[in-house]
Amino acid sequence: MDIEALDVEKEIGKVGEVLCEHDKKKGILITTLHRIQEDYGYLPGEVLQRLSKKLELPLAEIYSVASFYHQFHFTPRGRKIVRVCMGTACHVRGAPKVLEKIQKHFDIEVGETTEDLAMTLETVGCVGCCGLAPVVTVNEEVVGELTPKKVDELIKTIESEE
Ligand code: FES
Structure with a gap:
């Protein structure tokens, strides 16, 4: 997925009207992580760094959210x-x-x-x-x-x- 083209407002939709900026970004985080994993098969560190910059969310917060869910992987997976x-x-x-x-x-x-x-x-x-x-x-x-x-x-x- 193209991290740089990620549009928080578009992704979050109508519900965004009642959310603060931080919650909006967190709201699209899991969907975005799923998309990254679909593309790469796992969550590459450099992509998460770019996502952290793009969403202005601390990298540690992104890792914390991703590691909570067992379906996310941080190393390449086998075919x-x-x-x-x-x-x-x-x-x-x-x-x-x-x-x-x-x-x-x-x-x-x-x-x-x-x-x-x-x-x-x-x-x-x-x-x-x-x-x-x-x-x-x-x-x-x-x-x-x-x-x-x-x-x-x-x-x-x-x-x-x-
Ligand atoms: S124990 Fe039920 S499928 Fe293996």
């Missing part, structure tokens, strides 16, 4: 977001082994992204497909009934696809 379900059903059906295999193969910890940005690895609570446990989601896709062989196939898919 594939792989989430290993660690809910009870998946846990008892081998999720820790699935996680360990993926971690070892890519040499990353939970919350980290591979250097080539192919994948970010996360864990998640129950994703609502317990009948398919153990389950992994890859972006929006659910991959269930993971056997060691299926995990190998999943790893190959992650490595091969752009």
Whole structure:
């Protein structure tokens, strides 16, 4: 998004008539952060600095707001977001082994992204497909009934696809 072209009055609309300047700027902050993340995949520091200048809001305040919400990220994310379900059903059906295999193969910890940005690895609570446990989601896709062989196939898919 074009930070310099950001128009606070236009973005805030009619409700702005009853808000002070500071609240108007805070009012568009989260929407703007979402747009930045859509464009970059995360919130780059230099873009947040430009936003801070543009909105005349302290950078610390912008970071404070952004870090409150888990959906914002401050480092680049992988093209594939792989989430290993660690809910009870998946846990008892081998999720820790699935996680360990993926971690070892890519040499990353939970919350980290591979250097080539192919994948970010996360864990998640129950994703609502317990009948398919153990389950992994890859972006929006659910991959269930993971056997060691299926995990190998999943790893190959992650490595091969752009
Ligand atoms: S516990 Fe994994 S889908 Fe429910």
